[in-house]
Amino acid sequence: MTLYRQLFIGTSIAFLVLLVLLESIYIANARFYMQEQLTSHAQDVATSLGMVLPPSLADRDLLRAEVTVNAVFDRGYYQSIVVLSTRGEKLIEKNLALAPASVPVWFTQVFPMHAPSAESLITKGWQQLGRVIVTSHPNFAYKQLWRTSIEATLGLIVLYVLSLLAIHAFLSRVLRPLKDIEQVAHAISERDFQQIKTLPRARELLSVVKAINSMSAKLFAIIAHEVKQATRFRDESRKDVLTGLDNRRGFEEYVHALLEHGADMTSGVMYMLQLANFNAFNISKGYKDGDVLLKEVADGLRVIWPKQDMLRCRINGATFAVMVFNISREEAGRLGESLCATVGAIIQEHRTPPAVAL
Template sequence: MRPGVSLRTKIYGLVITIAVIAFACSLWLSIDNTRTYLNEQMQSHAQDTATSLGLSISPYMDGNSPMVVETMVAAIFDSGYYLSMVLTDADGRELLTLENPVEIDGVPAWFIRYFPIQAPTQLTDINNGWQMTGQLAVTSNPGSSHDKLWRNARNNGYLSVFIGGVALALAHLILSSVLLPLHQLEQQAMAVTHKQFATITPLPSTRELNTVTQAMNSMVTNLQTSFTQMAMHAEKLSSDAFIDPLTKLGNRRAFENQFIAQVGEMQDNDLATLGLIQLPSLQVINAKLGYEAGNGYIRQASEVISQALAHRTSGTLYRTGGSCFFFKVASAGATVEELCNHLHEQFSALYSSHYSEGFANIIATSYDNKQQLNPLVSQLDNLLTRESSTTGTGLVYWAPEQESQLQHANGLHQWGEIIDDLLASNQVTFMFQPVLACEGNQTSENVLYFELFSQFLQDGIPLANSELYAMAELLNKSLELDKMLLQQLLTIGDFKRDVTVALNITHQTVHSAEFGEWLEEFYQHNASNLPTLVLEISETAILASIDSSIRFIQQVKACGIQVCIERFGSSFTSFKYLRGLDVDYLKIDGSYISDLDENPGNTHVIQAASQVGHGVGVKVLATHVENETSLRLLEELACDGVQGNFIQPTKKLAPYSEKKQCQYWPI
C-alpha cells in the first residue's frame, strides 16, 4: 500500500465537502426564510381575525347578548387555525376563553426542536361608539405552519440533493478527464522505480498536463536510452574480456576467474567436478576442409555439450581455446559420472569417417576447496592423454581418494532418503558473513545485511552443501529445503533489533507458484518474529525465465522482503534483462573481484556493471573481497557494499556470548 492520501481523494473530498456545506447552508437559509414568512403570515392573519371579529361582536357587548357573542367567536375559532381566543371586558375580566391543543402530525420532533415557530398573539379593542367595551386577544395555531415548513424543507432538500447529484456527476466527469492523465503520470513514475520504461499515449488535451506528460515521456525515453547504452557498453566489455566469440561461451579467463571464485565459496566437505573435453579431429578438419568447417565442428560440439548440461542448473561450460572445452558441475559422484558417460556415448554416436580421430574425448574428476587450478588441469590433461592412447581403459570419470570419504557415492535414491531425513529432523546450522555499506567512496561500519549460509547435518556430521543442493534440484526437493531454512529462522529468535539477514533461494523455488503462496501465508503469520529479510537469487535462476522471475519478485516484494541478484555477470549475457525486475541489490560475481588486485582490467567491467545497476536505482554489492587493494579499488568504483574474508570471515551463527574475534554479529 502506497503511503499518503491520493490527489483524487483530496479533490473529491474537497468538492463533496464544499457541496455538503453549500447544501446545508442553502437549506438552512431556505427554512429560516420560510419560517420568518410563516411567522409574519400568522401574525397578519391573527390581527385581521381579531379586528374583523371585534367589529362583528361590538354591537353585542352591552351584556345583554352573551350567547350571540360566544356563538360568533366560536364559529371563527372552530376553523382550527387558532391556538386560543380570549375576550375580556373593559375592566379586564375574562368573559370568554377558547383554547385548542397544539397538534402537529407528520413533523419530526427534532425538526420542531431546531426550527421552532412562536405563535403570535394579536389584540384588538372593542368599542361601542366612543366607549371601549372590551378587548379580544387572538393567538394563531403554529401546527399548520410547522407542517408547511416541514413540507417545504423536505421538498427543497430533495431538490438540492438532486441538483447536487447532477453537479457532482458533472464534476466527476470533468475531474476524471483531468485526473486520468495525473494517474497515468503516477503509474509511469512507479514503473520507473520498478525498472520499467513506459511512455504515455495519447497525450492529454489539457495544455499544462500535455506539457508535463511530454516532459515525463522525454525523461523516461532518455532513461531507457541511457540504460540501454550502459548495458550495451557493459556487455561489450564483458564479451571482449570473457566470451569466446565463436561459441559465445566463457573463455579461458572467465573459466579461471570463476573456478577461483567457486573454490573460495566451497566449504571444507564440499566436492565439485571439473571436466575436460577435447576435439581430436579439429586439426585434421581444418587442414582438409578449411577453418570454416572446423568452426562448424566446434559449434556442433558446443551445442551437444550444452544440451547435456542444460538439465543441471549447477553446470557451466567454457571454451578455453582451440579444441579444448572445460565444464564445471557443483557436485560430484555417481550422478556426474552418469553425465560423463552420457556425453561419452553421444560422442561415440557422432563418430564417423568425417571425424577420423573421433568426435570428442572426455575426462572429469572431482576437487575440493584446497585444489589449485593448474595442477588439476595438468592432471586432467594427463588422464585424457592416457585414455586417448591405445592403452586407454575407457575411463571418463576419475574419483580421487577423498571422494570416497564423503557422501558422494550415494545415488539419487539414497540422497532422496537423506533429504527426507533432514526435512523431518531439521538438522541445520547457520554461518554468516556481513555486507558492509560503502558511503562516500569509503567503507563504513554500517551493515547492509548479514548473509546466512546453511550447513545441514546428518548424525551430527556436516553434509556437502554443493552435492546436497545439486541432488535436491534433481529430486525436486530444493523447494522444501528453502521452506525449512525460513522456518528455522523462527527458532533463532534473538536477532538484534532492525537487523537484516539474507538467505539464498534455489532455482526451483524461484519458479514455483506454490512457494509464493506459501511465503505470503508464512510471512503474514510470522513477520513479527522474523528479522528483515533479503532473498538472494542467482542470475542463472533469473535468466531461466524472466516472466516467472518477475512474478516471484512481485510476490516477495509484496511481503516486504528485499531481493538481491547474486553472481551478477556470471552468465556473460546482456544486462538488459534487469529492465522490469524490481530488485534492491545486485551482487557482482566473485570471478570479477577475487583477483582484482592482479587483474585491474576487471575494473572496467565492474564499473560498467555498477553504472547499469545505479542507472535503474539498484544498489551494487561486491563479494570475494580478499585484500585491501581490492577493497580500495571497489570503493573508487562506487560500489554500495562489500563482502569478503578481508571484511570478516564467515562465522558460525551462535549466541552473542560465544562471540570471538568478530566485529559484526547479527544476534
Template sequence: MSLIRQIWLLLLGTLLLAFLGSFAVWMASSQGYLETQLRMKNADNAQALALNLSQQKGDATAMELAVMAMFDTGYYQRITLKDATGKVVFNTESDAGGQQSAVPVWFVNLMPVVSTPGVAQVSDGWRAVGAVEVVSHSAFAHAQLWEGALKTAGWLALLGGVSGVLATFGVRGIRQPLEATVGQAQALMERRFITVKEPRVPELARLSQAMNGVVLRLKTLFDEQATQVEMLRKQAHCDPLTGLSHRGHFMTQLASALEDDEGAGAGVLYFLRVSDLQGLNHTLGHMQTDALLQKLGLALKEASQASSGSSVGRLNGGDFAVCLRGVDALRAVTPEVYVAAWQEVLRSEGVDATFVLGGVTWKRSMSEPQVLAAADSALARAEARGPFSVELGDTEEVSAMVMGEDAWRVSLTEALSERRVRLVAFPVMDRGGKLVHQECPMRIQIERQGSYEVASTWLPMALRTALMSQIDELAVKLALESIARDQVPRGVNLSPASLLDSGFVPRLRALLLAAPKESRLLWLEVAESAAVERFELVRELCKQLRPLGARIGLEHAGERLTRIEFLFEAGLDYVKLDASVIQGVSRDAARAAFVQATVGMLHGLGLQVYAEGVSDAADMPVLFQLGLDGLTGPVVKL
C-alpha cells in the same frame, strides 16, 4: 494521509457544506415565509371578525356566539375579546398538541414558527366597543415546514448521490495517472525503468513528462554504456578480423566448459584448418584472403546457432575451432554441417582452396591439454588423408550418456521422490571477507548407495525428461529448510527450462509465502541466456518473487549482457560474471577494461556484480579493484 484520500475528504467536505448550507438557507427562508403568512392571516381574520362583531351593536351574547362560531373551525389557537378599557370580556383558547402529533417535538423546538396575533378594533358606530385578538394555530405551518424539509432533504440526498458518482469518475481520472506515476517511481526504486502515458491533467502531465524524461535519459545512458562495453568486449575477446573469439578467449571458454559442474557435462570440439593459407595470400592477395576468412568464420557461427552454448573462435591464421556443449549438440550440429557450410563459401567465392576437420568428444573433468591433444591428433590424421577430410576421436563415453532415456527418467523420479538429493555450499565473499551468501548447487544420488552426482552428470537427461522444474523446486525447498536452521543466506540457480513450465513460478511463490522470514535470505539466479532468449519470463519471475524478499540475479553473464535490450527494466538484483569473462584479468589489460566497464554499467543500473569461477588467486585483488562486489570460485574460501 494519501493525496487521493485528501481529495475525497475535500470533495465530501465541500459537498456536505454546500448541501447543509442550502438546506439551512431553505429552512430559514421557509420559516420566515410561514411566519409572514400567519401574521397576515391573523391580521385579515381579526379585521373580518371585528367587522362582524361591530354589526352586533354591542350585544355580548351575539358577539360571543360569533367568536365561538369562528373558533370552532379549528384553525385558531386563541381568540380574545377585550372591552374599551382593555379588560378581557371572554377568551377562548385550545391546545395545538393533537394537531401537530405528526411533526416530531424536536423539530418544533428546533424550528419554532411564531404566530403573531392579529388585532382589530370593534365599534358600534362611533363608539369604541373594544378590540379582538386572533392567533392561528402554528401546527399547520410546522406540518408544512416538516413535509418540505423531508422533500428538500431527499432531493439534496439524490443530488449528493449524483455528485458522488460524478466525483468518483473525476477522482478516478486523477487516480489512474497518479498511480501510474507512483508505479513508475516505485519501479525506479526497484531498478525497473518504465515510461507511462502522459495524462490530460496539466500538473500530472508535467510530472509524467519529468519522470519519463528521467527514464529516457537513463535508457540513453545505458545504451551508450552498452555500446562502449560491447566495443571493449570485442577488443578483449574477439579476433579483429572475423569477430570470433580469439585464441586466448576460446581456450578460456573451453576450460570453463570442462570445469563447469552445472554445465552440460559433455560436448565436442572441432578444429578446422584452411590448407596452404600462405599460398592463398600469394594467389588472392591479403585483402581477398581476409574477406574469405571473414566469410568462413561467419559460416561457422551461423552453422553453430543450432546448438545453444556454442563457442566459435579463430585460433590463428587459417585455424578455426568450435566447442559445442551438451550431448544434443552431437546430433544437432554434425561435422558434415560445417563441411557443407565451408564448401558453399568456397563455391560461391570461386576460390580453389581446401580445408580439413578434426574433432573429439569431451566430458567434464577431462583436462584441457588432454582434449586439445586429442583434437590436434584428429586434425593431423585428417591432413594426412588429404583435402576435405574429416577425422573424429572416440565418442563412446559420450554416446553412452544419450542412451537409456527411460531408465534415466525412472532413476531421477525415484531420487526426487525419496529426496536422495543434497545442496552443497560454495561461499560468495565480499571485499571485506564477509559472507554474502552460500552458492548451493544440487547433487543427486542416481543409484541407491551411490555417490551424489554433480549436475553435469544428470542435467542433460533431466532436461530431456522434462524434470528440471521439479528438481529446481526441490532445490528451493531444501534451501529454505537450510536457511530456517541456521539463517545463512543461500543461492539456488534455476534452469531456463523451468521457467517454461507455467506452474513453476506460482509454486515457488507459494513456497516463499509459506516461509516469509527465510525468503528474505534466498537468492535465485538464472542463466544469462534465459534473459536474452526468454526476457519476459525472467521479468515475470522478478515481478512475482522479489516483493516476497527473494533476490533475483543472472549467472554465467558477460558475453551477451549488452544484447539484453531491456536489461534496465528486468528488475534484477545482481549479476554474476562468468568465469570465462573474468579469468586472467590480472594479466590481460583489455579483459580488465571490459570487466571494469561492465561493472560500471551494471552498477549504474543499481545491480550488484559478482564474479564466479575465480581460480587464480592473483585475479582476486584485481577484481575487487575493478569494482566487483564479491567473488566465488575454487580459490575463494570462507
C-alpha cells in the same frame, strides 16, 4: 492516505458544511415567514370579526355573536379569540388548550415560534362597541415548518449524493494521469521504458507527464547505448577482430562451459591448424597480404559443414582450432580431410611456400 482520498474527503466535508449552512438559512427564513404569516393571519381574522360582529353587539345579541366567533374558532387555527366590551369586560372568550406540537421537542427549541396576537375595534358608524383579540396557534406553523425542513433535508441529501458522485468522477479524471505516472515509474524501475499516451488537460500535470515521457525516452536511449557498448565490448573480448572468429578467450570459455555442462556430450574431435612459415610469408609478401590470407582461411572454415554446430576460432597468429561434438569417427575423418583440402586450396591460390599442419 492517497491524494484522491484527501481531496475527496476535504471536498465532501466542505460541500457538506455548505449544504448544512444553506439548509439552516433556508429553515430560518421559512421560520421567519411562518411567524409573519401567523401574525398576518391573526390580524386578518381580527379585522374580519371587527367588521362582522357590530350588528350582533349593537343588538346585544351575544348568542349570534358567539355563533359567528365559533364558526371561525372551530377551524382550530387559533389559540384564543376574546371579544371585549368598551369597558374591558369579556363578552365572549374561546380558548384552545396549548397541546404539545406534533414535532420533535428539540426542533421547537432550535426554532422557537411564539403565538402572535392581533386586535381590531368593533364599531358601528361612529359608535365603538368593543374590540376583538385573536391569538394564532403555533402548532400548525410548527407542522408546516417541520415538513418543509424534512423535504429540504431530503432534497439536500440527494443533492449531496449526486455531488459526491460528480466529485468522484471529476477527481478520478483529473488524477488519472498520476496513476499513469506511477505505473510508468514502476515500469521504468523494471527497465520497461513506457510512455504515457493520454495527455492531461491540466497544464501542471501536462508538464509533469511530458517530463516523465522525456525522461523515459532519454533513459531508454542511454541504456540502449550502454547495452550496445557492453555487447560490443563483450564480443570484442571474445572475437578475433581480423577474422571475426572466436579468439583464444572465446575458445577457453567454450571449453570451460562444455566441461561444466557437457552431460549430453558423447564424443568429439578438435583439430588444430597452423600455417607453417607464416612469419616468412609476412616478411616476403607483407603484413597486408598476410591478413588477407588469414581472412580467407577463416572464410574457408565457415563454409565447411555450415549447418553443423561447430566451434571455429583463431587461437593466435596463424593457429586455428575447430571443435565439434557428437560425431562418429568416420565423420571426424571426413571433417579433417575437408579442412586440409579447403585450407590447402586457399594457400595454393596465394602460391605461398607455407604448408598446412594438423
